Amino acid sequence: MQWIYWFIAVILSLGAGYWVYRADKLRAVPYPWLTSLLRSLVVFFTLLLILVPTITITKNFVEKPIVLLLQDNSRSIANALGSDSLTYRNNMEALTARLSGQYKVVKWGFGSTVQPDSLYKYTQAATDISAALSRAQEFFGMQNLGAVILATDGRFNQGSNPLYQELAMHSPLYAVAIGDSAQQKDIRIARAYANKTVLLNSSFEIRADIVAELCKGYNNGVVIKEEGNMLSSVPLAVNTDKYDRSVSFTIKATKTGLHHYIISVPEVDGEKNTSNNRKDLFVEVVDEKKNILIVSAAPHPDVNAIKEALSSLETYKITVVTADNLPASLSSYNVIIAHGLPSLRSKVAPLLLAAKKPTWFILTNQTDAAAFNSLSQLTHTTITAAQPHNVVGVYNPSFNAFTLPQHIESVTDKMPPMSLSVGEVNTAPGASVLFRQKDAGNAVTPLWVLQQGSVPTAVLMGEGLWRWRLYEFKNFNDHSVVDECVRQTVAFLSANINEKPFNVALPKYVWSDQEAISLNAYLHNANNEQVNTADVQLTITDTAGHKHDFSFERSGTAYNLNIGIWAGGTYTYSAHTTYNDRQYATSGTFVVESMPLEFMESGADYPLLYGLARKYNGSLVPARNAAALYDSITRNEHVKPLLQTNTETVPLVDRKWYFFLILLLAVGEWLLRKYWLAQ
Numbered sequence: 001m002q003w004i005y006w007f008i009a010v011i012l013s014l015g016a017g018y019w020v021y022r023a024d025k026l027r028a029v030p031y032p033w034l035t036s037l038l039r040s041l042v043v044f045f046t047l048l049l050i051l052v053p054t055i056t057i058t059k060n061f062v063e064k065p066i067v068l069l070l071q072d073n074s075r076s077i078a079n080a081l082g083s084d085s086l087t088y089r090n091n092m093e094a095l096t097a098r099l100s101g102q103y104k105v106v107k108w109g110f111g112s113t114v115q116p117d118s119l120y121k122y123t124q125a126a127t128d129i130s131a132a133l134s135r136a137q138e139f140f141g142m143q144n145l146g147a148v149i150l151a152t153d154g155r156f157n158q159g160s161n162p163l164y165q166e167l168a169m170h171s172p173l174y175a176v177a178i179g180d181s182a183q184q185k186d187i188r189i190a191r192a193y194a195n196k197t198v199l200l201n202s203s204f205e206i207r208a209d210i211v212a213e214l215c216k217g218y219n220n221g222v223v224i225k226e227e228g229n230m231l232s233s234v235p236l237a238v239n240t241d242k243y244d245r246s247v248s249f250t251i252k253a254t255k256t257g258l259h260h261y262i263i264s265v266p267e268v269d270g271e272k273n274t275s276n277n278r279k280d281l282f283v284e285v286v287d288e289k290k291n292i293l294i295v296s297a298a299p300h301p302d303v304n305a306i307k308e309a310l311s312s313l314e315t316y317k318i319t320v321v322t323a324d325n326l327p328a329s330l331s332s333y334n335v336i337i338a339h340g341l342p343s344l345r346s347k348v349a350p351l352l353l354a355a356k357k358p359t360w361f362i363l364t365n366q367t368d369a370a371a372f373n374s375l376s377q378l379t380h381t382t383i384t385a386a387q388p389h390n391v392v393g394v395y396n397p398s399f400n401a402f403t404l405p406q407h408i409e410s411v412t413d414k415m416p417p418m419s420l421s422v423g424e425v426n427t428a429p430g431a432s433v434l435f436r437q438k439d440a441g442n443a444v445t446p447l448w449v450l451q452q453g454s455v456p457t458a459v460l461m462g463e464g465l466w467r468w469r470l471y472e473f474k475n476f477n478d479h480s481v482v483d484e485c486v487r488q489t490v491a492f493l494s495a496n497i498n499e500k501p502f503n504v505a506l507p508k509y510v511w512s513d514q515e516a517i518s519l520n521a522y523l524h525n526a527n528n529e530q531v532n533t534a535d536v537q538l539t540i541t542d543t544a545g546h547k548h549d550f551s552f553e554r555s556g557t558a559y560n561l562n563i564g565i566w567a568g569g570t571y572t573y574s575a576h577t578t579y580n581d582r583q584y585a586t587s588g589t590f591v592v593e594s595m596p597l598e599f600m601e602s603g604a605d606y607p608l609l610y611g612l613a614r615k616y617n618g619s620l621v622p623a624r625n626a627a628a629l630y631d632s633i634t635r636n637e638h639v640k641p642l643l644q645t646n647t648e649t650v651p652l653v654d655r656k657w658y659f660f661l662i663l664l665l666a667v668g669e670w671l672l673r674k675y676w677l678a679q
Contacts, residue, residue, distance in 0.1 A: 193208075454558050
């Protein structure tokens with residue numbers, strides 16, 4: 001309908017101009033058409049300001065297709081390229097330079113994380129192809145992503161299998177295969193599993209996943225040892241070139257303390273990589289059950305789900321109560337699980353703070369955010385309240401506080417959203433994020449977070465664990481992964497419970513030779529209050545018997561020590577201190593693995609790369625033929641520019657130049673009339 005107002009403005013301005021033209025012609029104005037034109041324009045622009053206060057402007061522009069290069073930056077690529085590293089880099093830079101003439105080329109490096117820069121360094125210690133593709137989809141999902149060039153050896157050791165990853169990515173994927181596709185003989189222990197804590201005199205299971213390639217005919221046994229003594233052996237007969245099997249050992253817990261178990265498999269004749277034939281595990285044996293208190297603001301199916309997940313473990317004694325029946329004293333409980341607490345109805349924050357017990361907070365729509373934030377010195381976490389909303393949880397592949405089943409991502413990807421009443425989440429540095437919120441964009445907003453410290457804590461930002469168990473059973477006929485997340489969280493909280501006045505704790509007992517090792521020490525006075533007035537010394541002894549002395553640094557009311565990166569091997573430590581004229585000492589063991597994840601497997605996985613290229617309608621080329629991708633991409637009719645239309649509504653009243661234009665036209669007419677004396 002806006003054209004009507006334009007029509008009215010044109011008619012009225014022409015009428016005003018005609019009236020002025022006739023009047024000025026009678027006055028013998030030299031150029032009556034000029035004053036008439038100026039008057040028409042003044043009237044026209046003024047009427048537009050009144051009748052059409054806003055103008056809609058449509059602009060068209062061409063958006064170039066984006067070609068994204070995902071370059072594997074992990075350490076295995078340096079081995080795969082060898083002396084051809086510089087040639088490969090020059091070829092890839094020449095390819096991207098040619099493509100940049102027609103496309104917008106974006107280059108990312110990836111390994112365990114995605115890096116927008118630092119390509120061709122090959123320093124990352126792990127490879128997560130699925131996370132790199134997910135990041136590309138999330139970042140460029142609303143843009144014209146024309147093609148993805150994935151340059152890698154296809155060997156991933158973090159995240160889910162990218163072939164089975166469900167992505168709404170409609171762009172073709174071109175795989176650049178790096179390395180030799182010829183497989184080598186290799187038998188390895190892929191993963192090992194065991195409970196962190198078991199009960200004295202109970203029997204527990206240790207399980208290991210064995211993978212063998214080109215080892216047909218191998219006949220030997222998988223052995224588990226402790227302190228050099230063989231505890232058990234399982235026969236292993238490999239009858240195919242691609243073989244995988246899980247073996248299990250049943251161990252009797254006959255002695256309390258921290259036990260170091262070594263699982264190993266003898267090497268195959270002709271096997272070059274033997275570093276992956278061994279796994280170390282640590283299990284703590286305790287002589288009494290740990291009391292777990294589950295207290296909820298109100299009855300909830302999450303409570304029953306947690307109870308069922310823990311009830312199969314002999315090491316725990318489970319007590320379930322509501323906040324109305326909360327015991328007056330919490331001193332007899334080792335771990336507290338607070339569901340929906342503190343709430344507006346149940347003011348339990350002072351009691352939890354005074355108890356100083358490891359606590360797992362599960363936040364619900366009944367949680368009082370202000371009361372929860374008052375516990376920040378215990379939880380090291382603060383939140384802001386928000387309206388209830390659904391959030392999908394995404395597993396954090398860099399999480400390393402404890403070990404979970406290898407297929408956890410394929411399971412949790414099918415989980416329904418959790419219900420959250422939490423907005424912004426702030427955690428202390430060093431917090432371990434097990435799951436993050438998917439709708440948090442590029443930021444890592446925690447959904448399930450654990451915090452190590454003198455009193456370890458965990459926080460789950462929403463409710464819906466019972467749905468996760470149901471969906472896992474629906475899709476996989478069991479709920480082992482969700483139950484293991486619950487069990488390991490409780491084990492994390494209870495692992496460092498120690499009634500001794502002096503204790504040294506490690507976040508984990510198996511480290512990589514690529515990460516810095518940290519230790520924490522805790523000293524308590526007669527009132528069980530944490531103090532750090534005394535000096536604490538530490539001695540670490542390596543396998544050769546060499547001793548290394550350190551002094552702990554004070555951190556808050558505890559002690560902390562970062563001893564840096566150490567070479568592979570088994571180390572023992574002993575710490576001692578003197579407090580109030582009494583001497584205290586403690587000792588333990590930890591292992592440093594010298595086999596990085598990147599070297600657990602060798603060679604290139606061409607079938608996986610071919611499968612990815614086929615799945616996303618692209619093609620596969622060896623690294624030496626990377627230049628051929630230019631023709632493949634430029635000839636692909638789906639990789640084309642998009643014509644974007646941008647419609648903008650312009651309010652005339654906000655444009656100062658518009659008023660100056662009207663003023664200029666009016667002043668121009670007035671000056672001409674003054675000059676011609678045609679007032």
